[in-house]
Amino acid sequence: MTFALQFLIDVLSLGGAYALMALGLVIVYGILRLVNFAYGELIMVTGYALFLAGGTGLPWLVMAAMAILVAVATGILTEYVAFRPVRAKSVTAVLITSFAFSTLLQNAALLFISPRPRNVPLPPIFSQTVEIAGVVTPMRNLLTIAAAAILLAVFAFLMRRTVLGVAMRAAASNFTMARMLGVPANLVITSAFAISGLLAGVVGILWIGRIGTVVPGIGMEPLLVAFIATVIGGMRSLSGAVLGGFLLAFIDTTLNYTLAQDLLKFRDAFTFGLVILILLWRPQGLLKGPATGQRT
């Protein structure tokens, strides 16, 4: 029983973070059919914003909010620099610009801040532990579960009940048609990037809360996680991304508990091997999104 609860908390907290990461990637992919390689750098930027804000002496929540705002701004900047100028061109071109933009941001962090890890300010709640029914678990895991639950609920409401959400979903299923019916294309795309930045910002703070420091390469792991989760769940479906996130967390946690120590270091290879197998079985991912329409 204790073990089951422990396992459940592990899966839910890891899955919550993974689901948010995947959602941030898919919201852009769904509308533009473009993979944002610079997504991981949004998390890096959040970390450095928090690090830089650390000197100001403001309350932590204000600093965190500022860091998330910086992530949103960077998300929008990504759209203006790497996507808008090449949007109408080939898929490969946009993939490469976003890859280049990601390298650009990483190296800017190297050049202007430092290659060495930097400590970010964190409130004590991130290092506390609590005991629930005999299971000792870090507070931050419960925070992650709560944040994921709230954000997923808000996001679901936004996408289903608001004009913007409906417009975004319309754009995702048929961009040209949506445009003809009066959906402002640029606004929808910019909002998608802003939401992506918001999700990345929140995940960034939770993610960095686990480690406590930020380095230029920190975005790599979240990016990979988001990739795998979206591929498993379905590149075109928002609920698929969430499902993929939780499924990946389940797989990772199971491997953590069952793999022998000397095989555990190959965990990433196993997970990615599994992705390849899932794609063989269902090239569209587990959940199919709306029928593909034309981009731009």
Next chain:
Amino acid sequence: MNRHLLTAVLLSGLVVLLVVATEALGVRVFDRIATNLCVSLVLVIGLQIFMGNSGILSFAHIGFMGVGAYVSALLTIPAQMKGMALPDLYPILQGIQVSPYLAIALAGVAAAVVAAVMSYPLMRLSDAAAVITSFALLVVLHTVMTNWSNVTNGPRTLFGVPKATDLLLAAGVAVAAIVGAVAFKESRTGLLLRASRDDEVAAAALGAHIPHLRWRAFIVAAFFAGVGGALWGHFVTSFSPNAFYLHQTFVILGMLVIGGANTVTGAVVGAFLVTGAFESLRSVEARLNDLKLFNDQVVGLTEIVLALAMIAVLILRPGGLFPSREIGAVLARAFANKKKGAA
């Protein structure tokens, strides 16, 4: 002269010119840069074979470069060195030691075999799914290289690889890669593959077995990546798995994109341009560090400039410098127009 032959001859001529100029100058630094350039050429042309003809971005390429480098190292490190360099090596492999030239060829074959086994199912995918899985493949290869300590010395540097690559060998392989890429492009497989790149549905309707065609190109590309990796390994003589990851991917991809992914000419020109720019920026960086203007070391400037150049090229000239026609075709056309004008 046949325009494809003309392309191959002109591009090989560029490599020969590089060798002659470097030998004539006789500066050691240039020798190193030119050899590096030739190794990059092999890698970029390998990537062009897959990306240019199939139109699919592949991140896995540099992973196969790593496979080649490690296979060749395993086959050539002298037996007495192996005890030190790879203490946990399997006993069967301990006694093996072949000539580096044979090892470089075998490295290419090994990379091609790994690619053939791993990639067949992935070739059904297009667009973003294909890119993400190739990225996954790179991560899988990197994870294996970093953790399979018995044969790679883990994340630590593997040393003791015999020095075998000189400018002539690297240039020779680069010329072979150029000829191979032009020949592949104009082969039946290459033509059909390019048809599928331009219109997947139409090509399939005409009976092209697209996954199979892509698979062939992927194997050829991996072969050149493996050979390039082995050449590089025998040039630098010590390396760690991080040499075969995103940074190298970024550089090789930058060369191909700036030159133009669809043509062999683009790959060659891109490799020359980016290597030139990289080396000059590196020396600027070194100069800045020597002056000690800043408290910290200046790092990353080179990458920032290359990233900006890539974005600028993709915005202004999305196909790269040579977007669709090879140099041979460009010249043949210009020549024909002139003739027409004269008559």
